[in-house]
Amino acid sequence: MIAFTPQLAARLLALGVAMVILQVAAVSQIELFGTNADLAPLVVAAVGLLVGSLPGAAFGFAVGLFLDLALVQTVGLSSLVYLAVGYGAGRWLELRDPQGALVPFAVGAAATAVATIGYALMQFLLGVDAPVSFLLVREILATILLNALIAGVVHAVVRRWLMPALPEDPRRRRRRAYTTGGLSPLSRS
Amino acid sequence: MHDKTVRRRRAVLGLLVASSLILLTAYFGESAGGGLHAVQRGVVEVVSPIQEGASRALKPVRDLIGWVGDTMDAKGEVKQLRAERDALRESAVTGTAARRENDQLRRLLDLDRSRDLTQTGPVTSRVIGQDPNVWWSQVLINKGTSDGVGVNHPVVGPEGLVGVVSTATGNSAIVTLLTDHRTAVGARIAESGVGGTITVEAGRPTDLVLRFTNRNDEVTPGQTVITSGTESRIDRVPSLYPPRIPIGRVTRVDDPGTDDQEIHVRPFANMRRLDFVQVLTRTRNAT
Numbered sequence: 326m327i328a329f330t331p332q333l334a335a336r337l338l339a340l341g342v343a344m345v346i347l348q349v350a351a352v353s354q355i356e357l358f359g360t361n362a363d364l365a366p367l368v369v370a371a372v373g374l375l376v377g378s379l380p381g382a383a384f385g386f387a388v389g390l391f392l393d394l395a396l397v398q399t400v401g402l403s404s405l406v407y408l409a410v411g412y413g414a415g416r417w418l419e420l421r422d423p424q425g426a427l428v429p430f431a432v433g434a435a436a437t438a439v440a441t442i443g444y445a446l447m448q449f450l451l452g453v454d455a456p457v458s459f460l461l462v463r464e465i466l467a468t469i470l471l472n473a474l475i476a477g478v479v480h481a482v483v484r485r486w487l488m489p490a491l492p493e494d495p496r497r498r499r500r501r502a503y504t505t506g507g508l509s510p511l512s513r514s
Numbered sequence: 515m516h517d518k519t520v521r522r523r524r525a526v527l528g529l530l531v532a533s534s535l536i537l538l539t540a541y542f543g544e545s546a547g548g549g550l551h552a553v554q555r556g557v558v559e560v561v562s563p564i565q566e567g568a569s570r571a572l573k574p575v576r577d578l579i580g581w582v583g584d585t586m587d588a589k590g591e592v593k594q595l596r597a598e599r600d601a602l603r604e605s606a607v608t609g610t611a612a613r614r615e616n617d618q619l620r621r622l623l624d625l626d627r628s629r630d631l632t633q634t635g636p637v638t639s640r641v642i643g644q645d646p647n648v649w650w651s652q653v654l655i656n657k658g659t660s661d662g663v664g665v666n667h668p669v670v671g672p673e674g675l676v677g678v679v680s681t682a683t684g685n686s687a688i689v690t691l692l693t694d695h696r697t698a699v700g701a702r703i704a705e706s707g708v709g710g711t712i713t714v715e716a717g718r719p720t721d722l723v724l725r726f727t728n729r730n731d732e733v734t735p736g737q738t739v740i741t742s743g744t745e746s747r748i749d750r751v752p753s754l755y756p757p758r759i760p761i762g763r764v765t766r767v768d769d770p771g772t773d774d775q776e777i778h779v780r781p782f783a784n785m786r787r788l789d790f791v792q793v794l795t796r797t798r799n800a801t
Binding site for chain 1 (some may be wrong): 515522523526527530531533534535536537538539540542550553554555558559561564568569572575576579580581598612614641642643645646647680681688715718721742781786
């Protein structure tokens with residue numbers, strides 16, 4: 326498990342605040358393919374995938390709470406949804422340690438699906454007093470697709486931002502060892 | 515060691531879930547003046563200047579991406595707009611004569627209902643934030659109670675009605691849009707006077723529905739929908755909205771000629787591309 330240092334906490338705090346401001350002030354107002362991207366599930370999932378389940382869940386809870394407060398929504402609703410996203414992504418890291426290049430895209434799509442569908446289910450449970458159209462399903466699917474497309478970029482940005490506060494990645498260390506000469510098995514022959 | 519880690523993980527997760535549920539329950543249980551609502555207003559108060567700065571700084575990026583999208587959309591709209599222009603030109607000629615007649619009749623009848631929007635104390639505001647959620651359609655504007663903006667004040671955009679102020683703080687306010695599923699507006703067809711209530715289905719923001727019309731009310735696509743407002747001072751339940759603010763255009767009618775007929779309306783205002791709006795601060799039912 327990755328140690329939760331003050332440096333990591335500070336970087337996560339800055340990341341969460343910047344993400345919410347950017348989402349509300351810019352990304353929400355840019356319409357692509359009839360919908361707009363939602364950075365929150367992507368960033369929360371990326372954090373979970375990089376630092377583990379507990380920091381992921383705590384980050385998801387904090388981001389959800391900030392969103393609910395800043396957007397004057399039902400307090401606690403987004404917190405519950407995003408803590409599930411952060412925890413799920415973190416558990417996947419701990420149990421499977423996924424390596425593929427497409428992992429951020431798949432995780433981004435799954436996180437968006439969990440967030441949007443989970444939010445919709447919560448709304449039904451809380452009793453939305455309005456008929457729901459098929460277009461809602463279409464909009465949810467469009468958001469998932471759009472988020473999947475940008476998930477790689479978001480994951481790379483989050484990874485770059487958190488990297489100084491994370492312990493060195495063993496895979497990166499191994500690659501460096503091979504390329505600096507002397508230790509590569511290819512050089513023995 | 516492993517058991518301890520698992521126990522700690524479960525405990526923290528349980529604590530976070532319990533906190534969320536407690537917040538949800540408390541939020542639903544309290545009134546609009548409760549503690550959590552006060553915290554929300556405080557956070558909005560603090561965050562809105564930052565959002566305003568970010569919104570201004572990122573406007574060129576939004577405009578660039580919007581320009582690309584608009585250019586693609588515009589090609590498809592040219593033909594439709596040309597036909598619409600021809601129709602409007604024809605109706606403008608007819609309308610000018612009709613308006614003159616109408617004005618003369620109004621003066622003759624001495625009705626106290628011809629109100630211009632300039633008399634409703636419009637406050638021009640910049641949109642500094644937008645809710646990304648498909649459920650709650652609302653925007654944040656940079657004018658608040660210190661500028662005279664208050665709860666239930668109607669909000670209009672360049673194309674027509676946009677929504678109503680739902681929360682107001684010192685220097686910012688939240689506008690619940692016309693496309694929010696909680697909004698209902700008294701409306702009528704401009705050409706025929708057929709009245710009803712405009713609502714929206716969740717997740718269908720470009721398709722408003724005019725309901726509660728009479729089976730004998732005939733409505734055809736292309737007609738204009740406006741706010742019905744409060745036309746008389748003796749109305750017991752005055753409308754939040756002034757009369758005759760454009761809302762949208764009729765696109766189709768489901769189950770025509772029945773009590774359940776639904777008149778679908780496309781709003782004039784593009785809620786996802788709002789830069790400036792006007793809050794009407796002197797309306798009859800505002801608080």
